[in-house]
Amino acid sequence: MxxxxxxxxxxxxxxxxxxxxxxxxxxxxxxxxxxxxxxxxxxxxxxNAIARSLVSNSTRSIALVSGPLHNPFFADSVTAIIQFARLQGYQVTVHFEDLGSNESVFESLAKSKVDGMILSSIYLEDPIFSKLSRFGVPFVFFNRKPVEPSHFVEIDNVHAGRLGARHLLDLGHRHIAWVGGPQTMSTFAGRYAGFREVMNENGYVTKPSWTVVTDTSPQHIHKQMIRLLKEKEKPTAIFAATDSIAIYVLDVLKSMGYRVPEDISVLGIDNVTWSGHSSFNLTTIGATYPKNLGQVGVEILFSIMESPSEKWIQKTIPVHLIPRGTTASI
Amino acid sequence: MxxxxxxxxxxxxxxxxxxxxxxxxxxxxxxxxxxxxxxxxxxxxxxNAIARSLVSNSTRSIALVSGPLHNPFFADSVTAIIQFARLQGYQVTVHFEDLGSNESVFESLAKSKVDGMILSSIYLEDPIFSKLSRFGVPFVFFNRKPVEPSHFVEIDNVHAGRLGARHLLDLGHRHIAWVGGPQTMSTFAGRYAGFREVMNENGYVTKPSWTVVTDTSPQHIHKQMIRLLKEKEKPTAIFAATDSIAIYVLDVLKSMGYRVPEDISVLGIDNVTWSGHSSFNLTTIGATYPKNLGQVGVEILFSIMESPSEKWIQKTIPVHLIPRGTTASI
DNA sequence: CGAAAAAATGAATACGTAACCATTCAAAGG
DNA sequence: CCTTTGAATGGTTACGTATTCATTTTTTCG
Structure with missing residues (x-):
């Protein structure tokens, strides 16, 4: 060399x-x-960037811990994050959350001395949080927030849940199923809370057997949907916690011969790029904001990287309904 | 610290x-x-992994240069590559090809001293190739191959093109449009060549105005499809060079009111995970091989990283037709 | 022309680790 | 108890760069 x-x-x-x-x-x-x-x-x-890093104590690289790419939300945000970082002259090492064995991901992060971290993967109360803080590396969450104070950007999850519930109620639906992910994640907890609030405010109950908790994998969603559709009393609408879930729900429904929205309405949250595809034409709820959530996150990251602030930068982006073809009045 | x-x-x-x-x-x-x-x-x-790298001359990281994630093929392969690398204790820095300004990507790769590179992004005759060779870092192509001898893995593109043409001809189609990407990429060149061979062998011509070259972006595909559908004589089938293109073609067709396959058949290549989704139910052509192409590529990479071989490892994976719902007899 | 100022260059060192070689220490054997 | 051997540990250096400080060269101007 x-x-x-x-x-x-x-x-x-x-x-x-x-x-x-x-x-x-x-x-x-x-x-x-x-x-x-x-x-x-x-x-x-x-x-040699390695030698340069050793003396400058800066690697010009950031770490990204993302959810799975089969979720279009993450495919979108990973793209936005990498592109933006590149414009700043930074490289991005990508990691995937690995429910259960996240330890090893963070172990490798601790050693690799990145200049910053942006992550979507964390539970509301996550032991990993305190470890992160001890690294002394700036970090930002996007689409997630822990209970501890931190930098983050998210959409207004509670309001998204409320908007969706209201939309379905307005269309005349009373039998509404919820298909979400683990309540230990802020996204799912917030969205479900909003949904439930509106239901209760209007005197409707959320039937336990219609509240489906999945690990968000296609396989598990499939399995749970089969179970849901075997119930004697069937829901007339399904509110999915994310577009990704909604799209897999559509898959199951269509493959079983259900017509959407004639037989059953489906609603998602996130407004991922794919949801607008005419094969899905998914009614959804998304940010009133042109910029990708991941990019907002990485912008925050770079701002605190160049001037560490004692204040927590916390953005909650307002949302609105995007009516499309998968919801209809009963 | x-x-x-x-x-x-x-x-x-x-x-x-x-x-x-x-x-x-x-x-x-x-x-x-x-x-x-x-x-x-x-x-x-x-x-400190940086200091460790300096002395060991190994970063335990590889670089991935991928196509865009809005193409599900790349979403699938990026995932497979990162997961596999992690099992070997390697991190992956992800870059996106940037038609035209790939220079800066390679500039940053030259400095960052990765232990290996896997890339999908290269033209048949790419000046970048000689630069790559001079880095002295092992590299492997997946889904692409340059004219120069190199390590690569691809599907049998020519045969895929042939299979598709035969399938459509067997269904009685004679007016077949081709929607592909730049012929300067091996994937598109091979697939188109196979398609054309079979057409010519059977005495059919490929009408120039029915041979659409796109940059594979949704926007450009959209624009070109509009043009194609304005032709006085319309094709009865569209052979898309990739599933990703096919899916965007479906989008345009459906949004314009065409029924698939009743009005027009659509066929893709790659058998990406999404193509099996019941909202698409896309007939496609894919590897007769359970493993993701990206993973095959990264396996090759690790093998030459640990024992550099003078021989070129070149895998061309056989393909077969996966008939689904977007093609029908005329 | 000569002195002072400014510009250009070089020598030495630090960054944090692994590896080589030297040294100390403990155990074993007579 | 002393010698030999092997185990355990420490001192030093190299990796490739940026930086600080010292030195040399060039320019400026009285």
Whole structure:
């Protein structure tokens, strides 16, 4: 591997000068600078970012801990985050949450000395949180928030739940099933709370057997849906906690011969890009905000990376209903 | 930042011993080892991977250059690659191809000293190829191959094109449009060649205005489809070069009121997970191979990383038709 | 022309770790 | 109890860069 010393020897200068040519070109005489640049070119020298990181104590890379890409929400946000980071000259190492064995993910993060972390994967009360804080690396949550104070960006989950419930009630639905994820995650907890509030306010109960908790995997959603549809009394509408869940629900319903929305209405939350696809045409609830949630998160991350603030930056983005074709009056 | 020196001082041993506790625990006496481990615990020490990389000349990370995640093929393969790499203790930095300005991606790769690279993004004849070779880092292509000899894994693109053409001809279609991507990419070139071969063998021509070249973005596909559907003579079937394209074609067709397959048949290639979704139920052509193509690629990468081989590892995976609901006889 | 100021360059060091070589320590054998 | 052997530990250096401080070279101007 060719180093700056090799370049220095070749150009007949000191290693210091080579370093200067790269980092402060204006401080070195035109003539020698050209000689060094020529040497760099002929030797095909590339500065070693590892060594550079060691002294500068900055890797120009951030870590992203994301949910699974089969959820279009995450496919969208991962894309936005990587693109934005690149514009700032940062690389992104991507990790996936791994329910249960997240430990090893964080273990590797602790060592790799990233300059910042952005993560969507955390439980409301997560022991990992205190570990994170001890790393001394700035971190931001998007689409999740822990109970401890922290930087985060999320949509107004409670209001999203409320809006959805109201929409379905307005359409005349009274038998509404909820298909969500673990209540230990802020997203699901908030959305469900909003849904339930409105139901109760209007004197309707949320039947326990119509409240489905899944691990958000296609397989599990499939299994749970089969169970739900075997009930003697069937719901007339299904409120899915995320578009991703809703899309898998649609899959099950259609494959079983149900017509949507004629036989049953389906509603999601997130307004992922795919939901607008005419094959889904999913009614959903999404941010009143053009920017991707992941990008908002990474913007916050960079702002606290360059000027650490004692204040917590916490954004809750308002939401609105996006009516499309999967919901109809009863 | 707490270093191994700090741990050493705290435990009353030398830095060397701390290093040994981590890398060769059996060579240090039980008692002192325990003392060091305690010190590590109390000081919350995490070995600095950067410094470690500098001396070991290995970052335990690989770079992935992927196509866009709105293409489910890449969402699938990125997931498979990251998961597999993690099992080997490797991190993955993800980059997206950026048609035109790939330079900057490779510039950052040159510096970051990854242990290997896996990439889907390259043209048949790409000036980037020679740069890559000079890095001295093992690299593998998946779903793409350059003209220069290299390691790669792909599906049998030509045969996929042939299979698709035959399928549509067997169903009685004669007016078949092709919607693909740049012919400068091996995937598109191979698939189109196979399609064309079979058409010509059977005495049918491929009408130029029915051969649509897109940049594979949803927007461009949309625009080109509108143009295609304005032709006075309309195709009865559309052969899309990828499932991703096919899915966007479906979007356009459905939003314009076409029924698939009654009015028009649609066929894709790749057998991405989403294609089996009942909202698409896309007839497609895919590998006769349970493993994700990206994973096959990263397996090859790790094998050449641990034992560099002079021989090129080149896998072309056989394909078969997966008949579903978007194709029907005329 | 000569002194002072400014510009350009070089030598030495630190970053945190692993590895090599040297040294100390403990155990075993006579 | 002393010697030999092997185990355990410590000192030093290298990895490739940026940075600080010292030194040399060039420029400026009286």
């Amino acid at each position: 060719v180093s700056s010393k090799d370049v220095a020897k070749f150009a007949g200068v000191s290693q210091t000068t080579v370093s200067r040519v790269l980092n402060a070109p204006e401080t070195v005489k035109e003539k020698t600078r050209q000689r060094v640049l020529d040497a760099i070119e002929t030797l095909n020298y590339h500065p | 707490v270093s191994s020196k700090d741990v050493a001082k705290f435990a009353g041993v030398s830095q060397t011993t701390v290093s040994r506790v981590l890398n060769a625990p059996e060579t240090v006496k039980e008692k002192t080892r325990q003392r060091v481990l305690d010190a590590i615990e109390t000081l919350n020490y995490h070995p």
